[in-house]
Amino acid sequence: MMFKDFLWLILKENVVINLIYKYLAPRFFCGNVFFDVRNLPIINKDQILKIGNKPNTKFSVKGYTSGTTNKPMTVYRSLQSIFLEEYIIKSYMYENGVGISPRIAVLRGEHLFPANHTGPTFWVKTLFTRRLFLSSYHISQANAHLYLEALENFKPEVIMAYPSSISLLAKFAQKLDWKPNWDLACVLTSSELFSKENQQTVAGVFGKVLDHYGQAERVAALQLCEQGNYHIRPDYSHVEVLHNEHGQHIVGTNIYNSAMPLRRYDTNDYVEGFDSHSKCSCGNHSPFVEKILGRDDDYLILPNGTYVGRMDVAFKGVTTIVESQIEQVERDRIIIRFVPKELDNIKAIEHELSNKIQERLGDSIRIEFIAMEKVPRTRSGKFRSVLRSADISINI
Template sequence: MSLAEKIYNHSPIFIQNLLITAYGYRLKKARYTQRFHHYCSSLIESQHYSSDKLRELQEKRFQKVLSESLPHVPFYQSILKEKALSPSEINLNNYTSVFPVLTKEILRNNQHAFVNSQKQPHKTETINTSGTSGTPLSITTTTDTLQQNYAFFNRCLSWAGVKHGDRCATFAGRVFISPTQNKAPYWRYNHASNAMLCSSYHISSQTIPSYIRALEKFDPVYIDSYPSALYEIAKYINQTGLNHTIRPKCIITSSETLFDYQRAALEQAFHCKVYDHLGSAEMVTLISQCEHGQYHFNPEFGLFEILDEDDAPVATGTPGRLICTSLINPAMPLIRYELGDSVTLSPDSCECGRHFPVVASLVGRTDDMIIGCDGRRIGRLDPIFKKMSSEIKETQIIQNDLTNITLKIVADDNYDKKLTNNIIDELKIRIGDCIQYHVEYVDTIPKTRSGKFRAVVSLIDTAQ
């Protein structure tokens, strides 16, 4: 734990709010610059482009990534040398025959080989992600790329009828409240961003009433949440028939698969529409819902392919592996990157009028829920592994019963087993310390019949 974290954890709540607000102000100043607003304006304009004009814009962005990055990225340098090609000879029509499909394993084992050597370290930022497979990755990017990313999210908000800066309540994977805190408030305030940050790790049948009262008082314009966290509150409202005054314009969900029963419960409880979107820390694709409820690829963000197990394109309407190419991150360009998700492309257009590809169905994270010591149902535990050593290849959390959890770790030969204690400590923060944690070091972790990796597995038979 850093000194700053120790100071925060031992500070009174009003000081924690001040510290969070100060940090939020710093992020706001760095993220939402004049360039961010320029990107927002450009995206509002380009969403009305014709299919041909969008294709031209994709080609322009792709050529920019190729010319700025490929000569300075070792992994792609070797491919160009082997094929005796220059970046100028590659375009949207032939790139799939030039570059192989890039798997997470290849990226994880060669992360530095994908970094643009022309980008000076002091001008880049690193994003740590566990990925959908529980495999730690470090993504190199720039402030400019992050501002583009925020601008795309702002467009997602606009489709839902809200905007950056509107009063927002969030439920995510951050830990900003001590696990030993046993009474409200289970939330803090970032006044710089007009946001109420709600802990996803303290939600239980005993604490939900206090969350509801706080949300009523804060009166958010929208709620941005992991589906599993807000679903627990929605389920409580629906089952008890509780009358409340929480009336957001919309709910924004991401980071987990949004199940139909969750969407129905959220919309019933909060009397508004849910707008879901799928992104990735690797910044290779963005799929978001429009005003008419259709999922769309955002074509200015990245290219996509849907392939079968033999790397051949599938027919429209047939599910396949999602392969993506980023158009916004020249600091670490990922070309034909396999996210690990399965999607089905729709042949239909959308009533919204945008010429964006329509997604008929998508399968994102399907992690099971973990049951905490006090009966809380906890989802999205992968933030635990974001800052862990790259010596961890894969991890899997298995809840055997209400008192036992097994942690499986696939590590390389250099792994320091002392790091396991850090993982257990992080699990205790989120789940509780009344559970027995067992560690198994294994060579491989089996995948499901459909080839998907499950980072969390619950063997407890519980109803929704």
């Protein structure tokens, strides 16, 4: 961690580099490069995996796509692409009133302590950079006040978090009637779907919420504005919102990654509310979508072959649970893991969830419930609200 932190200081966090990001980078990444991609074919991850994937340049840095039901893919980034990524996040913060070299608390799935760690500290302060790393894995009703005290003591200007982690902490903070007592500029989230409902909960506790949507392939960046819309960053890549039988989806062409140029790459991420003619009242003129819905593999497939998407909102309005996850393990069987708010009415909660599910799926699918303290995360600590076992194929 110390070495990583030192590298971080050199590459990302010192005042000089922050000044460069703030004042010079906008000229460099002025974007809006015109690409006439209309005649090019659309490609996707499966096609790239099929033909094999090698870096296009001598120097590149490796990354991996995540994905639980799909195979992971290695991606390559040029130095320019790495700087661009940093710039696109930093400029988003600067535009929203964050200072040049902010103190940052991080709640993003770092493995800091073993699962059975009981505290009383659940965080690590770094030596060189002004960051406080908090564990995403130990937030509970019993520990929440310790997390909130740690934040009060550290007084970060920004909290960088996974949506699921900060939503969980916000729900416990609400119960404690807690609000930040220092000047917190914003919460900045990314990497997971962030429902409007949870965004409101987090904003109600912590104030301004910024949410960045991107993907490991780095072909599109969209960022949440104060009106709740996600604006396309035209200085990042060339983005098309296309329509197929499942809805509107994001196809992107990168501009600044010579190590892995991708032209018309289908992210497989679906969105809602895109209209190239509509204007957002926040003042940002770039095109926007109202909602990011998520991936194709978030669908459940019924025994008769129909598939049902958007299950992540199935439990909207249910106030008796803290979080939940639906996993389809067989064609006719799903498991629902949930964290109850109170332990004494589990049967009633199961009944309520069961009704909600049957409204959407009918009764051709068996439901099993597992009440737990915390829904398990992926290896990188991410939360998935809907999962489907790999052998339940979408092409049935």
